[in-house]
Amino acid sequence: MPLSMPFRPGDLVVVLLQSPRERIWGRILGLDASGIALRGVDLVPWEEVLTLVRRGEADQVALGTRFIPMHRVETLYLDEPSSGAPSLADTFRDRTDRDPHDFLADPPSPKPSSRHRRNP
Template sequence: MMMSMPFQSGDLVVVVLQAPRERIWGRILGLDASGIAVRGLDLTPWEEVLTLVRTGEADQVALGTRFLPMHRVEAMYLDEASSGAPSLAETFHDRTGQDPRAFLADPIR
């Protein structure tokens, strides 16, 4: 029996990587057996990111488009509320007043 994947292009996710350990919050651009393409940022400076966006300094945020090879992906979670805790997208919107999908949109080429 084939399992359908809940992850679709455009979904907001948290990707946990190994070697080195990182947590990335972003928007899926593409996903296949070789890896995941994501537009997002490392969650280590989360509070700083919220402050920079809230104060109008979003251009200082290290937002980027990355390909993450599947051998580095330890886990991937949909960014959704859980056990009463808001999603990162909800927190981002509440603390910055910005739309997280617009913030994570592809840069104009």
């Protein structure tokens, strides 16, 4: 019987990476055997992230869109409450009064640079 994947685009997750070790909280943009596309933030400065967003300085947060090759993924967790502890999304919502899905929304489309424009 094939294993059904509980992870879908739009889900909030925590990703533990190796080489180098990192922990990222983010929203899945895509997932397949080659890796995971994610819009998220490193968890090392979690308290600082919450403070900046709460003060209305979310543009100062190092929020990024990245592709992570599967060989770097050690563990992938759905961001959900566990053993009485709230999810990171719940903590984010409670401490910032912002919706985590909105915060982790797709980035604006990049503006074309002169390097990529076609000459008429």
